[in-house]
Every structure is written in structure tokens, then in C-alpha cells.
Amino acid sequence: MTTTLRIGLLGTGPWARRVHAPALAAHPGVTFTGVWGRRPEAAAALAASHGTRPYATPEDLFADTDALAIALPPSVQADLAVRAAGAGRHLLLDKPVATTVAEARAVAEAAERAGVASIVFFTARFGTAEGEWVDRAAAAGGWFTAHADWLGSVFAADSDSPYAASPWRREKGALWDVGPHALSLLLPVLGDAEHVTATRGPGDTVLLTLRHAGGAASSATVSLTAPRAASGVSVTLYGTSGATSLPRRQEGPEVAYERAVDALLASVRSGEGHACDARFGLRVTEVLAAAEASFEGAGERKPLA
Template identity: 40%
Template sequence: MTGTSHTWPHAPVRVGLVGAGPWARAVHARVLAAGPETQLTSVWARRPEAARETAAPYGADVAATFEELLDGCEAVAFAVPPAVQAELASVAAKAGKALLMEKPIALDLPSAQRLVDAVDTAGVVSQLVLTNRYHPATRQFLKAAQGLDVVGARSCCLSSAFLGGDFATPWRLEHGALLDLGPHLLDLLDAALGPIVRVRGAGDLRRWIELTCEHANGAISQASLSGSVDVERGITRIELFGRHPELVFDSTALDHEESWPVLRREFATAVRTGQSGGLDARRGLYLQTLMAQALES
């Protein structure tokens, strides 16, 4: 479901898309073209033929260069590896473009800091594609969690992506589950239990990694991450424990199509009002800082 029954009182935000891989085709291009809040204006990718295949179903232009894409849009969506995103998003920010970015925002903390510095200096709107955060069921879970005195939590984010297929990409296979899946789980744990002040990690980034998170309120959470296990569907599960009945979030059966209209409208609203929401580049930098702690432990 990529449409919305709500009217949109503004002109659609003209968005250029960087990237033409499976995720760009399956999500970014399709969702941005659906409107009414956004319009997919053009696509630019390293492979021109892939860019044409991504743009064609929606009547979008194919930009010959990244600079040409910037000239024809007011916002840029990125569906490229983290190192490429960090570099090009900084350029787009300096050009005054709003940014819709994937997680992680960069491959390492210094690159993430430079990107956020560019965003802050330019004063542009930014937003992260943290899929679960835009789903109504996730928001209900987080709202319920706010009233609880949580002592501890168990969680996992597991997939078979690294075993083969479209998402067994070089950067994922090299850097593993922490960078790929970590932002999703750390973001949810932080939102549910309160600010994470310390993260320790153990295990093999390419096989299975365990994180122990210490929260500012004294709660402790555990997170298991792997992209190398044979599961039919990706599993994201969080269990909260305390002096209350167990509260569970499980995304396995969720229809993520419900996330996309929410994401699209919130991004377009941020662009039109000039005000980023809480899931912005600074949130990405915070998550990158937590992952860096885990790598150093």
C-alpha cells in the first residue's frame, strides 16, 4: 500500500533518486513516485541502464551526472552503499537539498560526523529510512513502553540476507550485521527503554554478534544480530521485562507496506515546513556512535 487517502495541501516535493539497485527499485522509486506528497523527478546511478530501468515505470528522467540530478530536484533520496551515501549526501546538503537517507548513514564514525556537519552547516532537512519506525504497530509498542518501568530487555534482528540473493552486497558481506541490522535494533531499544549510554559487543560480525546496552535509567538490554542464519522471513523481536507483564514487539508478521505512506508524508512535511523530525541525520550519527562503541569493546 503506497497510496494515502489524505489530501496533500502543497505541491509535491520533487525528489531525485541516487541508486538503481534492488532496494531502489522495490521501495524508493515506487514509493516516491506514488505521491501525492512526492514526485520522482529523476534517477542517477553508476550504471545508466539500471537507472533507465528504475526511472521508466514512473516517467522519471535519467540524469547523466549527479550534478544534473541535483539541478532538477529539491530533495535527494539515497539507495546506495553507506560510503557512497556519506560522500554524495554531503555534496547534496551543501547544494541545499533535503536528504532521505538509508542506514547506516556512513561506514564509520568520522564519515558520519562529516556528513552531519555538512547537514548542520547547510541547515537542510534530513530523514532516515528506518522502516519499522513508520509502522503503526511499532508506534503503538513504543507508546506502550513509555509508561513502563523496564528492568531489562531481550531482542534480536535476524535475517538470511548474507546467505545469497539481492542483498548479499559487498559492503554487507564485509562489514556484517552490526552496520546493516544494528541501526534498526539499537534505534528501537533506545526509543523503548530510554537513551543508551554504553554498548559492548561480542562475536563475529559476519556470523553472529551480541550487544549489551546500558541505558541511562539503569535498564540493561541484550541484542542479537545476524544476517547469516536460515530464516524464512527477517525477524525483529523485542521483549521488555519489569514489574509489569512482558511487553513484546515482533515485526515478523507485519506488512511493511504500511510504513511507506507514513514515511513519505513525514518526509514531505519536513521538507515543506523546513523542520526535520526526530529520525534525522543526527539520529543517524547517534546510532553510528553506539555501533562504534560496540566495535571498540
């Protein structure tokens, strides 16, 4: 690797414009190579605003980079991630990696086969205070239960969210959009999930219950249709040392994304995998797919392989 990692961006939507592109352009360890998007005019505009260039095809961008950051719907991301890994490029993925187990497994296996580094960007997991909280809690151990509320108002009647027009979010709902955030905090602390049950609530609200490998149980309520006055995030763990709650976010997602870039750089340089790599992204998809399948089973508990 050269002094800086050459990273290209795939995607031009609101998340790419707000977080990915500015953070890549500002990071001292990155050369922001360029942008590809499904709308060439949007790619040209985003590239110009950050002093880089648009690319006509993903493969053209692959050829000029060491790594690819992806800010696209999960079904689009999965195919491009497999292609990028096949070209020997490191991966900075967004959550969820994919919304089918087969697609997520293809990404993880492509990264492993190519020997490339991978990071999945879970906003809360890479937040400074949130990440430190998870690390402390995992080291402490002794937790027997936990509950998470991840309540957004993206699709509420009074929403002005730029993500309200997202087709994949409207199709897949909170389970797949904010469910990964809850799992990214619960699984590292309580252990892998062995069973999951999901129950539908109003709108796209879902109540998850999980049994973890170490014997702990957890629950999570996720929604993108919560009234704006009720929206918010909370996670509380209960165990032998009492109770502890996720600290309130003190910074925007740009800082968390910078930390995800740092993690990718460290993984590339060391050759060591990261806890939030494509294999972990696959596990999150497996848990969510099992939860989705439990809807059809009228709340039947789904074991996880």
C-alpha cells in the same frame, strides 16, 4: 515549497527498485523527478519503469529537486548526502547513514549547517504497528531491560536473497545492516546508550549488550547468517507494567517508506526536526562503531561520549 516536494533518487539496486522508486512514484505529495545511478543503463531502466528520467550526474539531479532519496551503500551515501545538503536539498537517507563516525558526523553537520530536513529510514521504526508500539512504550516508561533478536538468512547456505551479492553487507555484516534496526527501537524507549559490548558468534552473528542513560540494560543478537528456519525478528521489553513484545509486521517495507516520506514532508513544512533525523543516524553509527571496537578489546565495555 511547491504543492508537491520534488524528490530525486540516487541508487538503482534491489532496495531502490523494490521500495524507494515505487513509493516515490506513487506518493501523492511527491513529484518523482528522476534517477541517478553509478550504472547509467540501470538508472535509465529504473527511470523508464516509473515514468521519469535518468540524470547523468548527481549535481544535475540536485539542480532539479527539493530533496534527495538515497539507496546506496553507506560509504557512497555519506559523501552524496553531504553534497546534496550543501546544495540546500533535504535528505531521505537509508540506514546506516555511514559506517564511520567521521562520515556520519559530516552528514549530520552538513544538514544542520544548511538548515535542511533529514530523515533516516529505519524500516521497523516507520512501520505502522511497530512505530505505534515504540511510541506507547516510550510514553509508558518504567522499563529496566529488553532483548532483541534480529536474525536474517541473507548469507545462509540456502539463501536466495537479492542482497546476498551486496559487497558492503558481506564486508560489514549484520552488525551494520540489521544492528541499526534493533537500535532504532531500543534507544527511543530505553534512552541513549552509555556503554556497549559486542561479542562475535558464528558467521557474522553478533551479541550486543548496552547500558542506557536511564539505568536500563538491553541486549540484542543480530545475524545475516542464521538458518532460514531460525530467521525472524523479536523485541521484548520488561518493566514495571510487565512485558510487551514488538508486534508482528503486517505490511511490506513500501508502507514504512511511505511513512518516512510523510515524515520528511512534515519536517520540511514545519521546520521542526524529527526523532529519526541525521543526528540520530549519527548516534546509531557511534554506538555501532563502539561495538565494533570492542571486538578488538576482547569484549571490553566501550563507553560512549
